[in-house]
Amino acid sequence: MRAFIAIPLPGPIKKRLCELQATLQGNKAEDGKQAGSKEDKKKRESAFKASWVNAETLHLTLNFFGEIEPSLVDVITPAMQEAAAGCGPFNLTIGGLRGFPNLKVPRTLWLALKEEHGLERLRELKSRLDTALKRAGLDIEERAFKPHLTLCRIKHRDEGRRAAAQIAGIPKSELPGGTEKKGIDFIVDTFVLFSSALEPGGAVHTPLFTATLNE
Template identity: 35%
Template sequence: MRLFVALDLPWSVRERLADLAGSLAGARWVPAENYHITLRFIGETPNHVAEEIDLALAAVKARGFNVEIAGFGTFERQGRPTTLWARVAPNPALDHLQGKVDTALRRAGLDAERRRFCPHITLARVDHVAPAALASWVAAHNLMRSAPVEVQHFTLFSSALGKEQSVYTPEVDYALA
């Protein structure tokens, strides 16, 4: 089973972001139902380890908070843009929750995350988009801001590869105080 921990998003936010899909030639847009904010990617996991992960995540204690979407950015590989994403505004409560999730997963036997946490929502793969067109798109949309989104839980998702896109299934929700 392929797993990750994330914050689910309300449909109002998903729809607003999905309205941008198709507005950048050559981009492969992620379907709105797959929009989320990853707290920690876990990967392929045997069932007995998944049970340990569930127990560890159930012990995480943190308060609810709000997040906001604030602009867009890209990830690059070998100097070339690969991914277009919506930026999550800096948020100490989100960083705190992510740290608690990472600590819980390490206690469950997983290795520590090597990459620095960069909260975002993946919108599109942009391997085949001209860099100048991508830069223009980001500049044109970068002032977009969302209303605060209330976060009252985090979720353990499974991911199955589909024909066109991965299919994400919420397995367990963990309430925040």
């Protein structure tokens, strides 16, 4: 089975990110226009084409294992408990909208985390988890940890240009991190081992074990 460890997002945060995705797509009805009307439909048809991540499955990945034997769950869970012990809850703030490789012709749209809002605590948790997993005998990918939330992936350059034009027309006040000190705050108090299966309707993530942060 495919498995990964991630920080789940609270329901209200998922709802706000779903609304943000709708804003980026141009699916938000304008004042005086009913959602689904011809005027609103015309507006939505001008939005760019992309593969959008289901907001219900959004998460902050800590470790991705790929395919593993089910028996490894019994090895991973004690390592998660070890990492959680002595590491209390902390706050994170979702900040600005970013694009890869850039926002001029993006292939991916994603959200960064604000550096001064709990990011160091997140890095500490990641380090503790990596150490515990290595001690348990698991191979951990050695790469820079860049926590982010992917909103969508864009296949064609023309659609990337349309995305850039769409974003340019959105008031900064409607984007997280778009105005001074503005962001989306949430508390991290758990992290979860998930299995992942690709179904016709998209990826299905099933929680296998939850570790609770405690000091």
